[in-house]
Amino acid sequence: MLPESLQVVEYVLMTARGSTTPPADQGVVAVIDGQSLKVTPFRAANIPPPMALHDICVSSNIIDIAISADCSVIAVLHHDGVALFNWKSTTAAGPPPMLTGKFTFSTTPKMRETFQQITYSEDNSVVVLSSNGSDSLIERIGYNDETGRVEELYQLEIPTSSILSLSTFVENGVPHPFAQDVSGGLHSLSSAGGSLAHCRLPAALPWTELVLNGESQIAFGMSSSGHLYANSRLLVKNCTSFLVTSAHLVFTTTAHLIKFVHITDVEGKTNF
Secondary structure (H helix, E strand, O other): OOOOOOOOOOOOOOOEEOOOOOOOOOOEEEEEEOOEEEEEEOOOOOOOOOOOOEEEEOOOOEEEEEEOOOOOEEEEEEOOEEEEEEOOOOOOOOOOOEEEEEEEOOOOHHHOOEEEEEEEOHHHOEEEEEEOOOOEEEEEEEEEOOOOEEEEEEEEEEHHHOEEEEEEEEEOOEEEEEEEEOOOOEEEOOOOOOOOHHHOOOOOOOEEEEEEEOOEEEEEEEOOOOOEEEOOEEEEOOEEEEEEOOOEEEEEEOOOOEEEEEOEEEOOEEEO
16 A cells, blocks of 8 residues: 555646637647657647647757647747746748746755646636645746746645646637546636636546636536546546537547537537
């Protein structure tokens, strides 16, 4: 048996991509290769990995990335800090993303953390998830208007390492970050507030997305065994991958099929 102080870590394959909401649905996909990030907007350039339209580099190995809602900024989380790259054009002939700001993590012993994920928030700031061994830490990093520098805007400490993952959903062009806890509950990290209590998943799921449906949100999540859920409702048991657009749930199955399901709302009940 494992001691209670030890945590079991599960590694899963994640896809780093841009928005699926028009008009920002440029098919942006990024591949992490050590200190290099290989970026391709597939709408403009059909270049399959490991090749890419643009290569951008940072000072240490990359942990995670986040792409802004309009695909104009790429935030790179690496072992030394966070680097922000401005991307003026996603056309094939456009310039590559250019470094416009960076934040370096503290190296003092008490501040050493294990950094895990990054996602976008409002005002082009980013939210970073880390752990100090006993607690989950959420830091918001962005431009300080007074100093004109990229700085830590606040830090939130969550007891007992309860946060499993970070992600973002987009509402009216504005990104809203949220966190998933170890029991499958979803929590808004938006500075504007709001509750996601109605978007509870049956368990902590490694792949999770939120989509706006009317005046509320729907949480989609997939387990390692291929069970795909909409909130607590089980949709299919043989899913291998999925993504959500503003109108459709798109998923693949173990039978090598790709299915497009229209999301509708009839008399207050969501149908698929």
